[in-house]
Amino acid sequence: MLTIDKVYNANSVLKNVVRKTDLIEAKNIPCDNRIYLKTENLQLTGSFKIRGSYYKISKLSEEEKEHGIIASSAGNHAQGVALSAQRADIPCTICMPDSAPISKVEATKGYGANVVLVEGAYDDSYDKADALCKENGYTFIHPYDDEDVIAGQGTIALEILDQLDDIDAIVVPIGGGGLISGIAFTIKSLNPDIKVYGVQATKAASMYESIAQDEQLTIDSVNTFADGIAVKHPGDHTFALVKQYVDDIFTVSEDEIAAAILTLMEKQKLVVEGAGAVAVAATMFNKLPIQDKNVVCVLSGGNIDVNIIDRVMTRGLLLSGRKTSFTIALTDKPGQLLGVSKVISENGGNVVTIDYDNGDPDMDINACFLKVTVETRNHEHIEKIKHDLEAKGFKIVQERV
Incomplete structure (x- = not known):
């Protein structure tokens, strides 16, 4: 209790x-x-995770420790159990989803655990750990549903x-x-x-x-x-x-x-x-x-x-307004890129990538799309750049935010 x-x-x-x-x-x-x-x-x-896993393992009986322990984890509980088992000199097996970050898998192995990768999500690794626990008589260290x-x-x-x-x-x-x-x-x-x-x-x-x-x-x-x-x-x-x-x-x-x-x-x-x-x-x-x-x-x-x-x-x-991209419909003639860049520069924006496309079959023969990715300060800054581009006659057809 x-x-x-x-x-x-x-x-x-x-x-x-x-x-x-x-x-x-x-x-x-x-x-x-x-x-x-x-x-x-x-x-x-x-x-x-080290808090719960170490305390749980400290409460195990000698018989439970002798059987070895097993756990399932997406990565953090795995490391907590592995380190706790290493300090208590208890054999340890961890079932982890195969989608777990490599860094977490390798860190768990680094603490001496035997890692079993399981296809699917955390719940699938739990099912595998449960099956191995019953098959081999391991002591199960649950990642969350345990009062200790x-x-x-x-x-x-x-x-x-x-x-x-x-x-x-x-x-x-x-x-x-x-x-x-x-x-x-x-x-x-x-x-x-x-x-x-x-x-x-x-x-x-x-x-x-x-x-x-x-x-x-x-x-x-x-x-x-x-x-x-x-x-x-x-x-x-x-x-x-x-x-x-x-x-x-x-x-x-x-x-x-x-x-x-x-x-x-x-x-x-x-x-x-x-x-x-x-x-x-x-x-x-x-x-x-x-x-x-x-x-x-x-x-x-x-x-x-x-x-x-x-x-x-x-x-x-993108979400914080620190970066955005505009797709601008242009007439394909000299000086257009300079005009767009000048507006962005005068507003303190920093152009980081430019993509030119004149091959869209739906556009006019003498038209093009210019996609510009810009580093900005915030959402207000983005709106100011958009306003000034449109004031100069540039048509923004798409914005990524």
């Missing part, structure tokens, strides 16, 4: 194992509230309460629900006036949909680069705890997540993965039903796949 005493016990066990991560004020992030960042992205193994794991994650709430006196709300990412269950249970047990909000990716909103329908649902698919929260079905324990202790759940789009990652990197010099950025995304884009309050956003992890950083940055730049 989950109790506040268990959370305090977890805190005692973890005291000399995990980092007490900093809580920092983020004055440079634009939103309707005052944001504080709980930097679990700087935790050992790069995420909060949940208690370990709840130690984050104890740290937040110790680090900031005046808290109005805490915003937490949700995948299977272990993190928010531990934080919400602990917060509501100690200070029920503090609001706890959850955030999911719109394309992986299993808990959001389940709470809305008041039943545990399995969504058909998950399709988000926030792989750490790409879960099709919430846990039994976590669904009940979220239903009882969480005030509301919101969703954020892929572009909003990308914009949050970009903002955290640029304004706060912090690297977070997609799952780690959703709380900030919800706050940045004013999803919360509060204003001018002290809001703590949990940055749950920083293990972003370096292979997608460029794409994430591009999406973030």
Whole structure:
């Protein structure tokens, strides 16, 4: 049974194992509230998962340890379990979806775990781990639907309460629900006036949909680069705890997540993965039903796949008005490119790519399309450039935003 005493016990066990991560004020992030960042992205193994996995493994009997342990994970729980098993000298097998970032797979192997890649999403790797567990007698370490794991994650709430006196709300990412269950249970047990909000990716909103329908649902698919929260079905324990202790759940789009990652990197010099950025995304884009309050956003992890950083940055730049592209219909004659470039230059825009097309069969013989990609300051800057281009007689037929 989950109790506040268990959370305090977890805190005692973890005291000399995990980092007490900093809580920092983020004055440079634009939103309707005052944001504080709980930097679990700087935790050992790069995420909060070490808390729950280490505490769970510390509670195992000698017989359970002798059987070896197994877990399923998209990457962060895998590393937490692998490191905890390595320190306890316990044989460890981790089932991971084959879509998991290579960096997370290799990091898990680096902690000595035997990694089994499974075709599909996290839920498929869970099914494989469950089958191997029954076949070989392993001890299963669940990534979220376990009260010891949940208690370990709840130690984050104890740290937040110790680090900031005046808290109005805490915003937490949700995948299977272990993190928010531990934080919400602990917060509501100690200070029920503090609001706890959850955030999911719109394309992986299993808990959001389940709470809305008041039943545990399995969504058909998950399709988000926030792989750490790409879960099709919430846990039994976590669904009940979220239903009882969480005030509301919101969703954020892929572009909003990308914009949050970009903002955290640029304004706060912090690297977070997609799952780690959703709380900030919800706050940045004013999803919360509060204003001018002290809001703590949990940055749950920083293990972003370096292979997608460029794409994430591009999406973030587009959404925040830092980059755009115009397709302009022109008469194909000398001086047109100079005229377009002059307007953009006079407005302080920076042209980064130009694409010329005069082969579209639907255009006039003497016409062409000019696609110009421009670095800009914000959305107002984009509108000013568009206005001045049109004032000079240039016809914008398409804009990418």
